[in-house]
Amino acid sequence: MKTNEIPQPTESELEILTVLWEQGPATVREVNDKLNERRTDPKEIGYTTTLKLLQIMFEKGLVTRNTDARTHIYSAAMAQTDVQRNLLQRLVDTAFQGSAMQMVMQALGDHDASTEELQEIKALIEKVEKLKSL
Amino acid sequence: MKTNEIPQPTESELEILTVLWEQGPATVREVNDKLNERRTDPKEIGYTTTLKLLQIMFEKGLVTRNTDARTHIYSAAMAQTDVQRNLLQRLVDTAFQGSAMQMVMQALGDHDASTEELQEIKALIEKVEKLKSL
DNA sequence: ATTTGTCTACGAAATTCTTCGTAACCACAA
DNA sequence: TTGTGGTTACGAAGAATTTCGTAGACAAAT
Structure with a gap:
């Protein structure tokens, strides 16, 4: 089996993953709150925006979720260091000629x-x- | 005075800049050829795609061009290390919490x-x- | 002069990413 | 029962990026 095929998280997805790595498993509400806390931009990110992103990330396999309860709990699917490794590799390849x-x-x-x-x-x-x- | 306000190059733009850094000033044709040489993807990048991208990059200030002759000559507007510095900084900020x-x-x-x-x-x-x- | 090939400009389609509005649902309180 | 508030699902608008088709210009060869 293919062990990876990890989709590269986009910028927004990375922000969400960062929250999940810091906080551990969290609800959409919690992720959305943290997201808005940490940003400099005064404009708030809407709740459904975060929800939608988490749903997309779930489809991509970037996060897992527990849907037992009505309020779902999301978790990062990959270790932070693994994602960092990928991003770093990509930067090295694209900007530093390897x-x-x-x-x-x-x-x-x-x-x-x-x-x-x-x-x-x-x-x-x-x-x-x-x-x-x- | 503000020394920068350098727009972040996108992935495609970075590829083009890399060619220009390697080759020095070049025509659209030359850039397009190099671009297609270096890619693994069998699908070729169309000539007008590269042209359009270079035109956009010119508007953004990422490249300069000499239009004296009918065939324009494009050059990278910034040093490779400066762009690397920016991209690195961005990665550090977004993926490594600074x-x-x-x-x-x-x-x-x-x-x-x-x-x-x-x-x-x-x-x-x-x-x-x-x-x-x- | 006409053709042929190469060039630029430019609009617009296609794709990807981000954002949000709306509907439907459920739990709990009044 | 009837709200009220919080939740998921989902479609679709909006924005940014990438791609290309087509038109028009120009130069060199025939």
Whole structure:
């Protein structure tokens, strides 16, 4: 069987997934509220808009849902890191000609990293180097 | 003055920009050919499709063009690294909750890096650390 | 001069994504 | 019973993106 065929979430779908990853399983109402809380744009997202998106996402397999009760409970169908991995891969392919390292270099150069983060990254590099030497 | 207000290129527009970055200034015909060469999808992109896209990109300011001759010459209006920076920033914001370092960590973990690349990254980190200590 | 091939411009269809209005349903309270 | 409020389903409008057909212009060859 095909293990993946994960449809790429759109921008809006990603926002919803983010809420589900942060909150865990949630109702449409909860997702919609969080969505509106976190946005800068004063314009509110309508309840049925969120509902519709969740229904579409269910059809795409991006979320699962429990319909036992009248009020359905939605959950993200995939781990956040898996989706991040896909999006990252796509960006590397489309914008960095497949060179993930070029992208890493750029990210390190552009963004401020705390001393702790730099340590973490160095530690990770050490680990990767050790693995390579086997 | 605002240095940017760069419209985000769409997926198709990014493909075209990539060709222009690789080839340098080019005609519609050249861009269209390269576009079709590099794609896996057997379905060809029509000439007028590329033409139209370039015209739209010109209006958005994504490309410049020289119309002295009958056959126009298009050029990317922005440096590749600037566009990469924007796309990267967007991905970090939408998929990594603003944590560029988390994204870097994931990229380092997922992708194979050569020993040389790892050295480069380490060197960059040293540089960043030196800067921080001032 | 006429044909042939290539070019630009432009409208519009096709596709995908986002948003919402409306209907139908159900539970609970008055 | 009769609302009142909250819920799902669904069609369809709206918006953004991608695609292409067609018309008109121009240049070079016949």
